[in-house]
Amino acid sequence: MVALPSPQQLRYLIALAELRHFGRAATACSVTQSTLSAGILALERQLDAPLLDRNVGKRVVFTPPGEEIVRRSRIALDALEALYHVAEASREPMTGPMRLGVIPTIGPFILPGLIPLVRERFPQIRLSVMEDMTERLMEKLTTGRLDVLLLAMPCDCDGLETIPVWRDPFVLALPETHPLARLSKIPLEKLTEEQMVLLEDGHCLRDQTVDICRQGHAWAGNEPEITHTASSLYTLVQMIGQGLGIGLLPRLAVDSNMLAGTGVVTRPVTGGPLWRTIGLGWRLRSPRTTEFRALATALERLAPPGADLLLKAGICRNAAEAPGH
Incomplete structure (x- = not known):
């Protein structure tokens, strides 16, 4: 069975894509910068794909596969959150x-x-x-x-x-x-x-x-x-x-x-x-x-x-x- 990324890993990735800064992304996720970096590195190894271009110095630049994975991560995370909203709405709408x-x-x-x-x-x-x-x-x-x-x-x-x-x-x-x-x-x-x-x-x-x-x-x-x-x-x-x-x-x-x-x-x-x-x-x-x-x-x-x-x-x-x- 394929080991799927965790929701937390997706949140790390999306935060980094939006803020383009490891420190600010870590703050947004309420974790340390080392925790966020380790989470994204683990995701790259898990997917066996480079998500970040690390040959451009300190700038945060995503590879083309990385940009596509960010896009799909947003959709996937939204689908997961929708599960909760469906259950919540069934209990009490609005x-x-x-x-x-x-x-x-x-x-x-x-x-x-x-x-x-x-x-x-x-x-x-x-x-x-x-x-x-x-x-x-x-x-x-x-x-x-x-x-x-x-x-x-x-x-x-x-x-x-x-x-x-x-x-x-x-x-x-x-x-x-x-x-x-x-x-x-x-x-x-x-x-x-x-x-x-x-x-x-x-x-x-x-x-x-x-x-x-x-x-x-x-x-x-x-x-x-x-x-x-x-x-x-x-x-x-x-x-x-x-x-x-x-x-x-x-x-x-x-x-x-x-x-x-x-x-x-x-x-x-x-x-x-x-x-x-x-x-x-x-x-x-x-x-x-x-x-x-x-x-x-x-x-x-x-x-x-x-x-x-x-x-x-x-x-x-x-x-x-x-x-x-």
């Missing part, structure tokens, strides 16, 4: 740890309501939150470092089961002195004539803004030059306030009072499907699916007044709702 990933264009605006909501509705859940961009959150979910994601859809959600909760409309943000601010509603095609400020690459809100303008024919054959990009919605609003362009903002952010004192106003836009969908996503066939659906139902309480609630539409597997659908 208990134990729940690791939530959230994107930067949702997190600051929903967490002040979400965290108290979870404490009130599910007091036995130990919620931990990680904010990052969608692509990196997806990677952490598939490798077992997160349990569920709070997403803005449409997005590339292959391999996930997703449930839409509500639609978050977009509005146009512009300086209060801008000529278009005189209008009560702004046709989408007017954006062709203006310089747009977008979030930097990697933010799904950037892709959603571009898709909206293309689908609404605002940029048909005449896309504006994008010269100003921002790393956050707060910076984007400041750029708009300084007259560097205009941009689309989700209503969820605007309702958080982020425009106060910026000289930026918002107007509704006509001529296209202008919203994103707020929802949850998790791994297909997760043993905690029932719990995540219960969390989605609770999230309805955080929807702004008048929002289109989508839970009655049911679960969308492997795809996110597209604007206009």
Whole structure:
């Protein structure tokens, strides 16, 4: 019979891969550095494969087989932990740890309501939150470092089961002195004539803004030059306030009072499907699916007044709702 690695060995390996430092990895695992080093050396001998490149000095560099074994170790360790979660959930649902990933264009605006909501509705859940961009959150979910994601859809959600909760409309943000601010509603095609400020690459809100303008024919054959990009919605609003362009903002952010004192106003836009969908996503066939659906139902309480609630539409597997659908 093959001698399998122990869960502790996998934890040592994953900690070293994430921290790239033996001392910090040992501290994270609550062991001495010599214990962690010996555990990884024993794992290499057990697998009869070099996991670390020891010809690069003091830097921690994994060999190609080592990188693949780290990836599979995360999956294996997550599967082992899932055994406990299944047993725990069978005894009492909505208990134990729940690791939530959230994107930067949702997190600051929903967490002040979400965290108290979870404490009130599910007091036995130990919620931990990680904010990052969608692509990196997806990677952490598939490798077992997160349990569920709070997403803005449409997005590339292959391999996930997703449930839409509500639609978050977009509005146009512009300086209060801008000529278009005189209008009560702004046709989408007017954006062709203006310089747009977008979030930097990697933010799904950037892709959603571009898709909206293309689908609404605002940029048909005449896309504006994008010269100003921002790393956050707060910076984007400041750029708009300084007259560097205009941009689309989700209503969820605007309702958080982020425009106060910026000289930026918002107007509704006509001529296209202008919203994103707020929802949850998790791994297909997760043993905690029932719990995540219960969390989605609770999230309805955080929807702004008048929002289109989508839970009655049911679960969308492997795809996110597209604007206009």
